[in-house]
Amino acid sequence: VSEFNPLTFTSIIECEKPNNDLSRFRGCIIHDNGKKAGLYKENLLLRGCTLRNTEAVVGIVIYAGHETKALLNNSGPRYKRSQLERQMNCDVLWCVLLLICMSLFSAIGHGLWVQRYQEKKSLFDVPESDGTSLSPVPAAVYSFLTMIIVLQVLIPISLYVSIEIVKVCQVYFINQDIELYDEETDSQLQCRALNITEDLGQIQYIFSDKTGTLTENKMVFRRCTVSGIEYSHDANAQRLARYQEADSEEEEVVPKGGSLPLRGGAGGHQTQSSRAHWRTGSRAEARRVSMLTELTAFSSPMEKDVTPDPKLLEKVHECGRCLASARHQEHPLDHLSPELSDVFDFFIALTICNTVVVTSPDQPRQKVRVRFELKSPVKTIEDFLRRFTPSRLTLGGSSVGSASVAAKSAPKAGLLSTLANDDTLLRLEERLGAGAPHLASNGYSSAADGWTAEHSATGPEPRPELRYEAESPDEAALVHAARAYSCALVGRLHDQVSVELPHLGRLTFELLHTLGFDSIRKRMSVVIRHPLTDEINVYTKGADSVVMDLLLPCSTDDARGRHQMKIRSETQNYLNLYAVEGLRTLCIAKRVLSKEEYACWLQSHLEAESALDNREELLFQSAIRLETNLHLLGATGIEDRLQDGVPETIAKLRQAGLQIWVLTGDKQETAINIAHACKLLDHDEEVITLNAESQEACEALLDQCLRYVQSCSPQRTAGSLSVGFAPLCPPSEATASGPSLVIDGRSLAYALQKNLEDKFLFLAKQCRSVLCCRSTPLQKSMVVKLVRSKLKAMTLAIGDGANDVSMIQVADVGVGISGQEGMQAVMASDFAVPKFRYLKRLLIVHGHWCYSRLANMVLYFFYKNTMFVGLLFWFQFYCGFSASAMIDQWYLIFFNLLFSSLPQLVTGVLDKDVPADVLLAQPQLYRSGQNMEEYRPRTFWLNMADAAFQSLVCFFIPYLAYYDSDTDIFTWGTPITAIALFTFLLHLGIETKTWTWLNWTACGFSVVLFFTVALIYNASCATCYPPSNPYWTMQALMGDPVFYCICLLAPVAALLPRLFFKALQGTLFPTPLQLGRQLAKRSPGKFRAPGETSAQGHIPGEARTEPPGQRSFSAARSVSQDCSSRVSPGARQPACSPEAGGEPSAVDVGVLQREGTLPDGLGSQPSRSSSPGPVAVEGCPGGSRMKPVSASRPAHLPSVFSVPGLSSLNWMSSLSLVSGLGSVLQFSRSGLPMDKRDGDFLPGSAPPDRDLCGLSGQTTDCF
Template sequence: MQMYELSFWVSGVQVWVDWVLCTRSHQATVEVLAGAVVLSEAWVFFQALLGSWYDPLSASLVNGSFFTREEKQYVNRFWKEIRVGDFVRLRCNEIIPADILLLSSSDPDGLCHIETANLDGETNLKRRQVVRGFSELVSEFNPLTFTSIIECEKPNNDLTRFRGCIIHDNGKKAGLYKENLLLRGCTIRNTEAVVGIVIYAGHETKALLNNSGPRYKRSQLERQMNCDVLWCVLLLVCMSLFSAVGHGLWVRRYQEKKSLFDVPESDGSSLSPVTAAVYSFLTMIIVLQVLIPISLYVSIEIVKVCQVYFINQDIELYDEETDSQLQCRALNITEDLGQIQYIFSDKTGTLTENKMVFRRCTVSGIEYSHDANAQRLARYQEADSEEEEAVPRGGSLPQRGSIGSHQSVRVMHRSQSTKSHRRTGSRAEAKRASMLSKHTAFSSPMEKDITPDPKLFEKVSECDRCLAIARHQEHPLAHLSPELSDVFDFFIALTICNTVVVTSPDQPRQKASFGVSLLGQPAPAIASNGYSSGAASWAPGHTAPEQKLELEQEQERELRYEAESPDEAALVYAARAYNCALVDRLHDQVSVELPHLGRLTFELLHTLGFDSIRKRMSVVIRHPLTDEINVYTKGADSVVMDLLLPCSSGIQHQKKIRSKTQNYLNLYAVEGLRTLCIAKRVLSEEEYACWLQSHLEAESSLDNREELLFQSAIRLETNLHLLGATGIEDRLQDGVPETIAKLRQAGLQIWVLTGDKQETAINIAYACKLLDHDEEVITLNAESQVCRSPCSAPEKTAGNVSVGFSPLCPPSTSTTSGPSPSLVIDGRSLAYALEKNLEDKFLFLAKQCRSVLCCRSTPLQKSMVVKLVRSKLKAMTLAIGDGANDVSMIQVADVGVGISGQEGMQAVMASDFAVPRFRYLERLLIVHGHWCYSRLANMVLYFFYKNTMFVGLLFWFQFYCGFSASAMIDQWYLIFFNLLFSSLPQLVTGVLDKDVPADVLLTEPQLYKSGQNMEEYRPRTFWFNMADAAFQSLVCFFIPYLAYYDSDTDVFTWGTPITAIALFTFLLHLGIETKTWVRAVACGFSILLFFTVALIYNASCATCYPPSNPYWTMQTLLGDPVFYLTCLIAPVAALLPRLFFKAVQGSLFPTQLQLGRQLAKRSPKKLIAPKETFAQGHLPGEPRTQSSEQKSISTSGPFSQDCTSQASWHIQRPACSPEASGEPNVDLCGLKTAVDGSSSENLEMASFFFFCNLDVNIIYVYYLHRRVLVRCILCFQG
């Protein structure tokens, strides 16, 4: 139950006390109205409670076709009638009613396509496969003949995993996977009909187990507000207790007058002082309950909804290239956007485009630089820069001169003067690519547009000649040299070692036989689809890129690749550029088109998918040319290089190949490329049979199945033969360096958590300005937890520092005096650092660093790092990512931001906010985050002030009515005051107020620190606010009291002016605190509404509340001059201390926010704000030479952010007099410590800024009468 729900129930208890105990603190009509409101709230709560138990989808009129054994046919029934074990038949475009195990499909290969947009937001189709043992059925599936036994895991909410086994009649077991399960809520696509058996139904389905609703996050401001509400409750109890004691004492002293205020017992006897005190206590709780801001929670919800609407409508947060905009998925933490201290970001797809482009590769120890690709990428950059904005490019993409060169070339070098040059393609190309995104996943013009390296293409052509000669022999591959054999296997591995799905809508689906189709010539069915020119391009001497590009265009019109990751798509396109094309993939076979060999169909025995622990994937196939069982493995070099077959002492060639490959991998990493190693293993029939037996046992196991499958993969992926490595470029997004620089100026600590290797991550970090070349970098690379030399002195080389890990000691004291260093840590070291005995030391070191870069980190490590910083440092954290591996990190952080990128929608579905690009994070935090925090903080403080001040009026009256809980304000005014009269202005202010304009916030990101330090709302501001409210209530009560003292004014005639004065005071107070005049219309509306309601109510209530009634009260007051005087004097007197304090504080000790507001007011077009000015707490301005008549004053005092400095203000007198110009020419300079002029001149300038901070337009009046004012001040000083 939330705090505001509890408040409504408290109100219900108060009404119940008022009715049962007959305290009569309100009129009967008012009590009935309040009781009706409470009953309505109780009914809404009861409905919400029923809604949490009620599944509207299962009881809807959606029906499905279910098999009944009684009728022995499929009949239509409601979803709510489905049970586990029922057989369901679904047709195309029907929604799946339960979690169903697929047993039959109309597809000849036993496939079924489903759309999972309702679960994960992804629109691309997923393939599901009929359970092994049923896909071979020729006849239609008959449920009556099904006698198999299904064993599966208990219901859980993991959408990415399903484990079980099915035992057939012959006793054979077959494993069950997520590829066999159709999840509830998905839609059948491109499949005529499927039949399955229900595994999970109703609330046990994975969809409903995940439908627990969004995780409720309570913002930091809300937590502080709840604590202050408890203080208000305590204050209410104290005030009521004080009144109860006072009333008891009054009753004991004035026995003869107690009948005026106390209700006698039922028998007519008077109440005892103790009983009267108890009744008084309960009545005062009801009368003063306004002190508990029940309406505050409702108002906050309204304001947050409106804030989210305006954030969504911000055109600056719309990305035209992707046609997407910011999405606010969480409505209750908008103010947290203005208090973030740590940002944890993924790299791939978050800082980079995640549009992979094949750049370089090495095969058999020989490196192929693909210089033409580098030139083509440069042309993409130039074309995009010319199309986006006509600015000169500040950098170019360097090229590698020769293959034998060992110079380190940085392809990630980019200019910082423009942002469009980081785009992966022109806007038109991006739009064309987005139009094809429904069918093609992870494909962009640059991914497909690959120019082969001439030397590697010559090797491929030589391989083609050898295969052409030996194609009629029994083992054609045996005639290839080791180098050419590696080249052939390298491209075969790139083509089939993946999960890429090929679709060709113009070609009918058919299942090929294993082996070579039409050996010696291309398959006829494929030749018509654009592969007939493949042999010509493989022929010697045919290396023209134009022919290759023409072939690619023909292929692209027919074949469409759908990949789970952009890396796989880039490698498949790279292989196709060398005419090794993937043309078909089924669950048990994969087909590759090769020149002269035609279509090769590999029997796909097993696919060991990629996981973050193994960091690799493998496929087990039977080669159609050699009939051998091959294992192709693709993965990170950090793990694959350790799995290679050990080289004997006599084989130096393999050692050289590994050494050269490792050197090229390091070179690729330095250039910022993503690296992958390609390896192969040949299994004998005996080895495969032995491994297969253990693997099948692992598949059919229900206990620790994941661990058994993991161990099975480990046993297979050993003794590998290295084929080569690839380097894929993933380029930075637009504006990433500029965004990181702005976020750092705003005081945000940025940590990058990536799974890439260390060298690649460091290069990207330098490119995006996360790391600077002139700063110190601490690198933590640990082989074990035990340090070789504890606290050894760090070894500095080339600006980097390598530190022994275990002690985690910071850099030496000699280096701490300079700029803060940065920290780079790999995954193994991070695992040690996250242990209990080292996490404090790790945090101590990380706090001293300017940036932190965690490499080779797993998804679990990412979430553990965020949780560690959040819990140990008590800091506000934000996590941003784009992939499924970032979901845990996004959910752990205080604010989770997802990017709708190339890796699906999992991150967006788990996030609180979704942005199209990383660069939009700057405006989301610095502008909207600051506004939301400032608006809500001031609105919450205003609510506490308003309620306390209004309750104070009622409390002071108790001293004049024997503490009897009587009220001098009309009951209807008490109800409508917060509901109608004073509600609209604060709501408008909370939604539309802008303390600092957006351009100033973006120019001066340091202003964001006010939210980090909670300057707007902290405990001391709360208590200062409450004290000011108490003072204002005293003034607003006693000025009318003195004005109507010794008069015959009745209680209504005296209480109505107090109500009007309170309303005027509230609105003027809001005017002082509000930074813009958006509230003017709302304030005028509130005043007009109050007088309209009062006039109508007083004119129509002639017989209300006898013997006294409010009839014609307002009409009478409007003709009384005393009413106007009190309404004018009392609000001014009440607000004068606050006005004086804010003027003095803003003149002598201005905060950065006040300086920013003054910057926005003083001719913004003429002002240039230096960054160092705001860093020192000064008002920025454009410096200019001082004239002889220039005046200055220097004052010192504490500024925000704990900085103490001197502020200097300059006024340059215009050529003409102020009287002639009518407006002063103000020149505000930032830094000046000298004090010029006499004391009168200094005092003159102090008085000028005093009046500037009154936020009124008397500055012009001051300039007209400046000399008279200065003389008056000097006389006062004398």
């Protein structure tokens, strides 16, 4: 083979203009003879990528410098504005309007003053150069412009700078949180967006992917069905159970913060590396070790060591024996029965229908030279005809070290196939002690008539150590499963795949084409030439929802057709069973192409590959033409376990008032089962399953479901209200909120149409949770965009794969997980977390803190600027509105810049209104951010009114103190400046919830700096502002007792109304946050953040029975023949009945009466809960009320406040200035006011927490 010579390369490359689309590339090479060869994304090497399993490449640069896709994508995360920032911008406009009004008022006042005192203007006005004075109108205009300059402090320009500084510090502290570090993966949270940290505290909807986000994305082969026969793999299930038990034991032994070992694989090596790092302190060394172990993807013992099913293993060996007996026949596969033929093709498909690359860890890489015609896939018809000669293909062709691996793995009496090249042909005589192997024309070579016994006389030799590197864990799981049945993938080149089979030795399949998986087709296919039959076969694997529709139609007239229909029916039943058990299902199918069919398809496929315009659509249509009339081989069930802490995280987030929607591409039954496992769906709640085959049916189902939900709403809330204050969270969320909605991808496509999206959104809003199955990436983004735009709600999207990128980018906050599907989601996200469970602390703790800090800081800025401007404005009434200032110009400049800037920054960075352990223990406190309780229009205007009042007090107290005296303007203005500073600092002290030494230092520094600057400035300014000057002003004031009196009296008088209002509000109507702070001080050790508990590693698949007495809906009349919907009512709370006998309750009667209104299929879904919990009897008019009591109920915050002696005024202990007021006013309440959100009241209070009943009362907390 001649080497490539760039000097003789004269072909022309045509390609698209530079763009940032990493998933697409269109181009072609035009040779001298006019032929075109298509170029696509597989031919493009991107800047920054790393080549693996490749000897060498020959390429030409097409994009360079800033035109490369990497740099075009390096624009950083898109700019997002937080909701708080948008609200702040509106309030800034109000400040601008207020500034214009104040300046206009002053201008009018100055004009009237000039007009009234025309005869005295010479005493006040400075005449022009010609001796004339301004008339009232020009004077008013000049006064208006001057007042805008003087009062421009009202517009908080410095607020934007301060916010950016605070956000940077907040991001730093979030990144440094050790609780957000995952030792297993040696990764931590990353803040990729600096401007939306406060949005983390206002999230209302969470949209989550399932695979890799809620689950581990570690696929383990669980069971399969072949030719309609199911193989349960019970021994493999027991093996997985032992892994789960071992993980649970390790998690119980390892303390929090210690090293939690992974279930194996690369992650396990990383854990060891992390441990080594902590022991030796050498992170570089640990990183080098982890890099060596990360070369293997998806290869943990749990995934690799599949235990085969004995029955299926026997059939695999029977296939080998049958083929061995027919070794002299021309077509050995024809002697297999249909069932054994399906078994053989099933494992061939598992082995080669993928893009798995094989490597050997203990063998050096060997350079392999092959003939030119074997180097590239089929590109032309002539190439196809030339290569479609059986003698052209011989056994061999492997990837990294495959020859040596095969040599090590082959039995002594076995066969080792090699490439048909004299340079690389291995001397088998040296290994076998026999003649040169005979290369048969039917595609396999043999020693001893071409066949190999699986076991030698001395017993089986151990299998070689092979590493499989897969694009997805599903592919790796299937390849490991096939290898467990001795069908091992031992080598792969770009045009050959080598497989080791029992009794056959090593076969090499010529790989003609690979049609990769995409989210639209939901399948992948390979086109190969079979070495035993010389046929062109197509192996396809994909989602059952698409593969089952592509099967060859069967006729019921003959026995074979009826048998195939029976196999399909049984396979579908097993697929449903797998989905109920929470397994990921894939269908395996096959098609045999004739030479004419393949040549016809190849012609159109080559045209599609070489097309520059509309190439993707042409290739899609080409794949559709190939993947038809398939023959079903079987199906697989793969288990994907939940991540640790997912159920607990979802429970906490729901208690925090967050609605969680799961958008997944999995089968509906699989998604429902996993939703139950992760506590997204409760077994005793209503589940509405919406499946429609047409848009009309979808509309009818939406109308029926809406009527049903609306009719159930009064009954669901009946009896849930209680007299007094309601708790922060309901005792039973299932009865406090609506049902859950499950919708498939086809129905979702109809529901997202313009005429149905409002109905779908209204129905989904009434539901407790939403589960969208079989959804595409486009549908995910459309759902997020619909909720964000229509409901005006704060949305968060979290995912780990490339199919989640669009959803992450559309949401207000995008969170990516660096999982096993690449870094696309992380690169498109605003925040990156190692695992889903870290979302709990990120939102509930850091999100709440960031929102609370910034909201209070923004309000404080508006207050401070308004109060300071008010001092200047009130002075205008005493200077003829001449835009004069009684405060020195240097004080005006430095007041916001130096004197009062540092304390507010420290508070904005470090303040914690509620400790982290209380926030995690009482996640319902997060709702304050959702409801914008800290910063809303009402609080803004109250804050502005308070600032105006304080400015009046701080102005007139010094005015009255120096009234009718000979004090000059500097002696009067300096005390006002000092009073304003003291008032600001005391006001900030009242609003600060957590005091640290930095807070004290910042406040003291501001006071010391002001007096230092004033003393130096007044001592050095002897000739400033002639004829008057501020010389020795501060020195004189510090010797005047009046100065100290007004500096103490004015701030206290100004802040007294605010202090009184807070005391009254906290006494009569305490907020949850105030009670949370009180609880943290009363019992600091009671609410430590619990350790991360292990999630249910195995998704339960046992059949669940309906509990006794459970009523369910019966099937109703049909709305459409092609639509179905189901509702599971779950356990309902019986209403009051007049008798205690067996008469149906009011709720039961209502359910029975509504059965006729439900659409076809809107019937019962068997409840998966166990027996109902104990029942408590509550008094009600006319009889008794039976109310289910939860077996285990979390501690609720309001239960603490029913403890005698725990006064609601104790929240005041968080204020250092009023720490003793709690002992004066002892208004004790039994709970909290009702928390109203979205029009729904939360139900009655929970019983007292037994852990807190021993709290001692009648004490006062001091700071």
